Amino acid sequence: MGCVLGRPGSSGSVSGSRHEVSTRIESNRREVNNNASVTKTEATESTSVVVASAAAGEEVRNDEAIANHKQENGFVVTETKEKRSKGERKRSTKPDPRRSNPTKNLLGEQVAAGWPQWLSEVCGEALSGWLPRKADSFEKIEKIGSGTYSNVYKAKDSLTGNIVALKKVRCDIRERESLRFMAREILILRRLDHPNVIKLEGLVTSRMSNSLYLVFRYMHHDLAGLAASPDITFTEQQVKCYMKQLLSGLEHCHNRGVLHRDIKGSNLLIDDDGVLRIGDFGLATFYDASKRQEMTNRVVTLWYRAPELLHGVVEYSVGVDLWSAGCILAELLAGRPIMPGRNEVDQLHRIYSLCGPPSEEYWRKIRLPSNQKHAHHKPLPKYKRKVREVFKSFSPQALSLLDTLLALDPSDRLTASDALMTDFFTTEPLACEPSDLPKYPPTKEIDAKKRDEEYRRQREARKAQGESGRRIRPRERAPRAMPAPEANAENQSNIDRMRLITHANAKSKSEKFPPPHQDGSLGFPVGSSRRLDPSEIPFSSNSFTSSYSKEPFQTWSGPLAPIEASDSTARRRNDINKERRRAAKVKGKRIVV
Numbered sequence: 001m002g003c004v005l006g007r008p009g010s011s012g013s014v015s016g017s018r019h020e021v022s023t024r025i026e027s028n029r030r031e032v033n034n035n036a037s038v039t040k041t042e043a044t045e046s047t048s049v050v051v052a053s054a055a056a057g058e059e060v061r062n063d064e065a066i067a068n069h070k071q072e073n074g075f076v077v078t079e080t081k082e083k084r085s086k087g088e089r090k091r092s093t094k095p096d097p098r099r100s101n102p103t104k105n106l107l108g109e110q111v112a113a114g115w116p117q118w119l120s121e122v123c124g125e126a127l128s129g130w131l132p133r134k135a136d137s138f139e140k141i142e143k144i145g146s147g148t149y150s151n152v153y154k155a156k157d158s159l160t161g162n163i164v165a166l167k168k169v170r171c172d173i174r175e176r177e178s179l180r181f182m183a184r185e186i187l188i189l190r191r192l193d194h195p196n197v198i199k200l201e202g203l204v205t206s207r208m209s210n211s212l213y214l215v216f217r218y219m220h221h222d223l224a225g226l227a228a229s230p231d232i233t234f235t236e237q238q239v240k241c242y243m244k245q246l247l248s249g250l251e252h253c254h255n256r257g258v259l260h261r262d263i264k265g266s267n268l269l270i271d272d273d274g275v276l277r278i279g280d281f282g283l284a285t286f287y288d289a290s291k292r293q294e295m296t297n298r299v300v301t302l303w304y305r306a307p308e309l310l311h312g313v314v315e316y317s318v319g320v321d322l323w324s325a326g327c328i329l330a331e332l333l334a335g336r337p338i339m340p341g342r343n344e345v346d347q348l349h350r351i352y353s354l355c356g357p358p359s360e361e362y363w364r365k366i367r368l369p370s371n372q373k374h375a376h377h378k379p380l381p382k383y384k385r386k387v388r389e390v391f392k393s394f395s396p397q398a399l400s401l402l403d404t405l406l407a408l409d410p411s412d413r414l415t416a417s418d419a420l421m422t423d424f425f426t427t428e429p430l431a432c433e434p435s436d437l438p439k440y441p442p443t444k445e446i447d448a449k450k451r452d453e454e455y456r457r458q459r460e461a462r463k464a465q466g467e468s469g470r471r472i473r474p475r476e477r478a479p480r481a482m483p484a485p486e487a488n489a490e491n492q493s494n495i496d497r498m499r500l501i502t503h504a505n506a507k508s509k510s511e512k513f514p515p516p517h518q519d520g521s522l523g524f525p526v527g528s529s530r531r532l533d534p535s536e537i538p539f540s541s542n543s544f545t546s547s548y549s550k551e552p553f554q555t556w557s558g559p560l561a562p563i564e565a566s567d568s569t570a571r572r573r574n575d576i577n578k579e580r581r582r583a584a585k586v587k588g589k590r591i592v593v
């Protein structure tokens, strides 16, 4: 971070003026049917959603927006009528956005309905309209993914026979902060309702543990897995189809006041009908474009992280998701991640090498926390914007869209709605329909990992027998977008959460969650496993060793911890302490995560 500085007359601006792009968008807007942003699949998914009171998230500030959505979208709001005796002062019914504070009545009703009290306390009205499902009404089939604080299982709903994905979030009810993060994810998911956004279908509580399961429709693939598959290359029509769905989903999130803050291939889930749904809202937050709001910049997987976040900005907006979308667009067309930085400084160098350095005007405009202003005073080597040169093989329309999404200045970046109106989506070849996409074999990130592990195992076996260890694979790709490092791990609350939940001092990812035999055996009802004492679960790093590199690197979906620090407890403690010192310096200024 220390090497960052704008130079006078630097060339970080987007080639092709924004005015030019806007004019084209305007003319496209006229031509494009209003429905362009919604994929035609399943408009049927419109079950009524309960607007959650701003019960849990610190960042929940826009009650007005919630109220509007009530009106606009026909959401059902559960109102609890309280009996008041004569003379008693009327209590405000407005929920306090900073506290869960469900009314006593609501709490009582929810507990009576079978919700655990701790969950009702943090999720408040987000639970209204739902009854808890019992864990033993689902049958685990297999583990299909794991993230920073969750394991994801394929399971069968015994009541409906549907195959679902169960995201098991471990909850330490003594740690209120960690519960608030989980609650925020639930609140956000309940606010969203769009074919290109994963839908939370229910919650399952387990009698045997403090785990909570989030129930989602089962998605067969993720874009990271598809992109990393040696046998898959995308045509431009297919890329347009995925990008259209991604941008439509983002448009919906942004219109509902939600920033995703972790757009990357492994969070873009795809079903067998080719429908893409944005998943994993664990880092998402509510925001209100009309209000000034400080948020943590320790978000987004490193390779997809916008420059303003790397510069330390704490007031940002939809641009952070659009930058990530730009990285995805280029990755799909180029067949490899475009800026696989090893750490924050390397990431910025890669950004400057491709996009040029920020202009003087950029530095004047951005607002940094006062303790970080000094960070940008060192001279930058000369860089020149090379987006059009590096990706000259892309079609002019793709290049033009990419160029504006990868604008260094977030105010030059297109919004999702504008991006959907660009020539990329309106000129031939048009995006194919999701249902026209090929049917792929299982290619989730976890499958790619399994493939890599199998390959490594075979190589080691050959080595042990004296054969040459190196054999060229059918098609060697760039290291998979090893899930960028730091977002969650750099995020103080997540560090704390992981530490608290796992009782610190842990070692490896495989240790982060109990092995399957301890974590609810497969083929048995969910929740039939014994309760695990948290002290049994050691801490972990998020890194693993790739088959063709000795360096540990991250999974695509993993959180972002600096690679060097990945399995050093001492370093992690240092990071935590550093982060605390940094936070202490920003005294008086509240930065929410």
Ligand SMILES: Nc1ncnc2c1ncn2[C@@H]1O[C@H](COP(=O)(O)OP(=O)(O)OP(=O)(O)O)[C@@H](O)[C@H]1O
Pocket (backbone or CB within 6 Å): 144, 145, 146, 147, 148, 149, 150, 151, 152, 165, 167, 198, 216, 217, 218, 219, 220, 222, 262, 266, 267, 269, 279, 280, 281, 282, 444, 445, 446, 488, 556, 557, 558, 559
């Ligand atoms: N609905 C779903 N259907 C199928 N697989 C899913 C579904 N949701 C999640 N997964 C799989 O589980 C993985 C982890 O899920 P998710 O990203 O939601 O967890 P997380 O703990 O927030 O992860 P991260 O640390 O990457 O942020 C995903 O990468 C995906 O492969």
